[in-house]
Amino acid sequence: MSSIYPERPGRHQRESAQPSAEASNPDDAYQDDGHQDSAYQQNAHPDGARQEESAHPIFARAELPTRRVRGASKRVRRRRRSLIFLVVIAFVVAVSYFAFQAVQPMLTANTAKDYPGPGHGSVTFIVPAGATGRTVAAGLVQDGVVQSESAFLDALQAVSGGALIQPGTFGLKLEMKASDAVSVLLAPDNNKVHYAAIDQNLREPEVLALLAKSTGIAESEFTTLAKTPATFGLPAAARSLEGYLKPGEYRFPLEMTAQQILAQLVQATKDTLVKDGVTDPKDQYRVLTIASIIEFEGNEANYAMISGAIENRLNNPNAETGGRLESDATVAYGLGLKTYNITDAQKNDASNPYNTFANPGLPVGPIGSPKAKAIDAAAHPQVNPYYFWVTVNLTTGETLYATTYAEHLTNVAKYQAWCDANAGKCK
Known part of the structure; x- marks a missing residue:
């Protein structure tokens, strides 16, 4: 050793x-x-x-597995950290994307949705009393004047600090730039008007209510004036302004009074009558009465034909008609109703001055506001052999005519069949 x-x-x-x-x-x-x-x-x-x-090689070989394990562990840890990092990045990207999608409409709504202008066509826009900027904006978008409410409200805020727009009627264009629309709506009062659109078939009370709403003038003022038709140069037979309130679109200056407005409508009707060659006030009243019946009994396609049948009943009565018009529309007017269904009892009530079943000849006056084409047809009836007519399709206005009552009953059966097949449309 x-x-x-x-x-x-x-x-x-x-x-x-x-x-x-x-x-x-x-x-x-x-x-x-x-x-x-x-x-x-x-x-x-x-x-x-x-x-x-x-x-000694045996010791080197003994440590080699340990180093490999340590190296493999490091690689696993690096891979694991890389994977976690990628997952976190993907999560952040996803959250950011969905957040952007949610916020984007709010970021772009005020700038992206505005027409370049200057617009085209024409739109009459009414700002009612008490309207807010937001309600005006919604109305402008609905009418196709501006592209978005936010664009209009931003323009209004920039010009007036969001002040209320004064009520009135304004002439605008389709697809205007929001700032241009604001400029018109904030223009001085002398550029504003009251706008009123009077449809055909409206009765006098409906027209007066519409005028009051459009102008801001009390309805009572219009109603009181309408009770004195002589003030507007109407014949003594006229009970009111019924029939003389011509349908159409009107733009009244803000300073116009109720009497001036009614006078303008009456004059427009007289001008139409004169244009059709009817100049005498009594003849005008008669033509207007017939025209108002035609307006309710048919449509433009058959105005002249119905007018000819009415003239046959009035001027060439036969045993079946006895000079009676027998119009459901006149009876309904006298009853204050709007209906196609008149009962036998209502038809037999002679106390109704508008009952053309019980009373021969024309009713005591017009039953609505006829438009120009109806007036023209009443003034120039189409000659025909018919005494009866009935609209058998209220949707298309298809009207059938007959010379005898028996033929008329056949046509009435077709109307009743249409009503049965179209529930609720023949009220």
Whole structure:
């Protein structure tokens, strides 16, 4: 044992000396005492341990798996961190995308939706009393004047600080730039008008109510004036202004009074009558009465034909008609109703001055406001052999004519069949 250790080279000696032939085989170097050699290998000097670590291949191979495990663990951790990072980035991107989609309409609504202007066509726009900027904006969008409420409200805020728009009627265009529309609506009063659209078939109370709403003038003023038709140059037979309030679109200056407005409508009707060659006030009243019946009994396609049948009943009565017009529309007017269904009791009530079943000839006056084409047809009836007519399709206005009552009943059956097939339309 002692003869072996002194012969072992020191640390520096081992590092610098070249290995001998005898030491080239570790087994040969320690063959004297296998036990002590084994003990030395297990409890080697640190320097010796480093020597064996670098020289003996078995120690290098023993540490290699540990390094690989550590390297693999690092790669796994790096991959795991990379995966987590990518997941976080994807989540942030997704959240940002959906947030942008939610906010984008609010960011672009005020700038993206505005017509370039200057617009086209014409639109008459009414601003009622008490209207707010938002209600005006909604109305302008609905009428196709501006593209978006927000564009209009922004323009209004920029010009007037969001002040209320004064009520009135304004002439605008389709597809205007919002700022241009604001300029018109905020224009001085002398550029504003009251707008009123009077439809055909409206009765006097309906027209007066519409005028009051359009102008802001009390309805009572119009009603009181209508009770004195002589004030407007109407014949003594006229009970009111019924029939003389011509349908159409009107733009009244703001300073016009109720009397001036009614006078304008009456004059428009007289001008139409004169244009059709009817100049005498009594004849005008008669033509207007017939025209108002035609308006309710038919449509433009058959105005002239119905007018001819009325003239046959009035001027060439036969045994079946006895000079009676027998119009449901006149009876309904006298009853204050709007209906196609008149009962036998109502038809037999002669106390109704508008009952043309019980009373021969024309009713005591017009039953509505006829338009120009109806007046023209009443003034120029189409000659025909018919005494009866009935509209058998209230949707298309198809009207059938007959010379005898028996033929008329056949046509009436067709009307009743249409009513049965179209529930609720023959009220």
